[in-house]
Amino acid sequence: xxxxxxxxxxxxxxxxxxxxxxxxxxxxxxxxxxxxxxxxxxxxxxxxxxxxxxxxxxxxxxxxxxxxxxxxxxxxxxxxxxxxxxxxxxxxxxxxxxxxxxxxxxxxxxxxxxxxxxxxxxxxxxxxxxxxxxxxxxxxxxxxxxxxxxxxxxxxxxxxxxxxxxxxxxxxxxxxxxxxxxxxxxxxxxxxxxxxxxxxxxxxxxxxxxxxxxxxxxxxxxxxxxxxxxxxxxxxxxxxxxxxxxxxxxxxxxxxxxxxxxxxxxxxxxx
Amino acid sequence: xxxxxxxxxxxxxxxxxxxxxxxxxxxxxxxxxxxxxxxxxxxxxxxxxxxxxxxxxxxxxxxxxxxxxxxxxxxxxxxxxxxxxxxxxxxxxxxxxxxxxxxxxxxxxxxxxxxxxxxxxxxxxxxxxxxxxxxxxxxxxxxxxxxxxxxxxxxxxxxxxxxxxxxxxxxxxx
Numbered sequence: 001x002x003x004x005x006x007x008x009x010x011x012x013x014x015x016x017x018x019x020x021x022x023x024x025x026x027x028x029x030x031x032x033x034x035x036x037x038x039x040x041x042x043x044x045x046x047x048x049x050x051x052x053x054x055x056x057x058x059x060x061x062x063x064x065x066x067x068x069x070x071x072x073x074x075x076x077x078x079x080x081x082x083x084x085x086x087x088x089x090x091x092x093x094x095x096x097x098x099x100x101x102x103x104x105x106x107x108x109x110x111x112x113x114x115x116x117x118x119x120x121x122x123x124x125x126x127x128x129x130x131x132x133x134x135x136x137x138x139x140x141x142x143x144x145x146x147x148x149x150x151x152x153x154x155x156x157x158x159x160x161x162x163x164x165x166x167x168x169x170x171x172x173x174x175x176x177x178x179x180x181x182x183x184x185x186x187x188x189x190x191x192x193x194x195x196x197x198x199x200x201x202x203x204x205x206x207x208x209x210x211x212x213x214x215x216x217x218x219x220x221x222x223x224x225x226x227x228x229x230x231x232x233x234x235x236x237x238x239x240x241x242x243x244x245x246x247x248x249x250x251x252x253x254x255x256x257x258x259x260x261x262x263x264x265x266x267x268x269x270x271x
Numbered sequence: 272x273x274x275x276x277x278x279x280x281x282x283x284x285x286x287x288x289x290x291x292x293x294x295x296x297x298x299x300x301x302x303x304x305x306x307x308x309x310x311x312x313x314x315x316x317x318x319x320x321x322x323x324x325x326x327x328x329x330x331x332x333x334x335x336x337x338x339x340x341x342x343x344x345x346x347x348x349x350x351x352x353x354x355x356x357x358x359x360x361x362x363x364x365x366x367x368x369x370x371x372x373x374x375x376x377x378x379x380x381x382x383x384x385x386x387x388x389x390x391x392x393x394x395x396x397x398x399x400x401x402x403x404x405x406x407x408x409x410x411x412x413x414x415x416x417x418x419x420x421x422x423x424x425x426x427x428x429x430x431x432x433x434x435x436x437x438x439x440x441x442x443x444x445x
Contacts, residue, residue, distance in 0.1 A: 010291075013291055014291060016291060017291050020299070021296065021298070021299035021302075023292070023295070023296065023299075025291075025292055026291050026292075079302065080299060080302045080303070080306075081302055081305070081306040081309075082306050082309075082310065084309055084310065084313050085313055085317075087312065087313065087316055091316055092316065093313065093316050093317060100305065100306060100308075100309030100310075100312075100313075101309070102305045102308055102309055103302060103305045103306055103309060105305075106301055106302060106305050110298075122350050127350055193298060195299075195302075224291065250296055250298055268350070269352075270351070270352025270353060270354065270355065271352060271353070271354070
């Protein structure tokens with residue numbers, strides 16, 4: 001395993017990229033080997049594990065998960081747009097803010113879809129709950145039990161301390177746990193080249209695990225703060241902190257990403 | 272030349288400006304254009320919506336008679352674990368519920384003061400004329416926006432009965 005030491009932190013400058021698409025000019029180095037990325041302060045922003053997931057595990061998952069069919073109406077920053085008031089059919093404006101309709105049409109043409117599997121924590125509108133997709137398509141989780149366990153095992157092996165923190169949090173509400181792992185939720189996103197965004201629904205201070213699938217070229221994940229690109233392919237896993245600004249370079253082909261994570265307020269969901 | 276560079280090392284502030292030039296690939300441009308179009312459309316819709324009438328018209332239409340809220344049940348949605356709900360049910364059924372309810376009310380009133388919603392004297396006035404438990408509530412023409420269970424609030428109910436009739440907070444997995 002290679003260790004790549006980063007020399008400089010561009011946090012402030014990178015903040016300006018929020019909601020904008022990353023470009024090759026935003027990176028100084030590309031990581032495509034099994035690598036631990038070390039920040040100047042000794043923290044670990046990312047770990048790339050190459051060819052650790054058996055095709056027998058990820059291929060069936062890909063076939064099932066690529067059927068997700070929702071449009072990312074609530075992910076304005078990640079799709080590089082703005083959250084604007086929804087226009088009703090009579091032309092008036094609703095108070096609800098969403099990704100604009102014409103942007104969604106563009107994304108739809110590009111084949112962008114997403115879906116959530118597992119459990120979500122409480123919002124002002126609803127208590128902790130199983131996602132509608134998990135209820136409607138239980139096989140998406142049930143038939144991928146071994147894959148979820150394998151991803152968890154690799155997380156535990158390579159980031160044991162963070163895994164332990166996450167595991168302890170999840171065990172406060174075992175009812176909301178996926179396959180007895182440190183994960184509560186899997187976010188599936190298809191064919192999205194994301195603009196720079198930070199995810200805040202995740203448990204802070206731990207990692208999310210990204211597993212790419214499909215047939216694609218390009219689509220490197222950019223961690224803007226560190227000016228690095230991570231080039232991954234099916235079979236690889238990327239452990240990273242999703243609360244740092246990240247986005248993708250353009251890609252060609254069909255790409256599906258599954259992000260395994262623990263929701264922020266799982267401990268409040270109760271047992 | 273080399274000497275000049277050494278004397279003037281790259282300014283970090285300038286570096287900040289050129290570190291992340293905006294991406295201009297076709298995909299980024301297409302999304303950006305579509306967003307600008309949507310922004311313009313929303314701007315137009317906003318100008319033509321009833322909200323864009325003159326300030327006087329707006330005030331005339333939106334001013335409503337201030338609603339007088341009557342004494343009655345105030346439903347306070349609290350998210351609880353299953354165990355918490357069971358324990359709370361048991362507390363409500365116990366003979367100590369009367370005292371527990373008084374303590375909850377006192378806590379809520381203290382919070383009103385702590386967070387500057389009301390001042391001490393307002394609380395004092397309220398304590399002088401507390402609502403009577405069991406007193407019949409009047410039908411309210413509107414549902415309180417704060418009510419979690421409007422179906423209870425719209426009918427005339429007795430305070431004691433309302434607790435029995437109120438549905439559980441939805442169990443997501445049920």
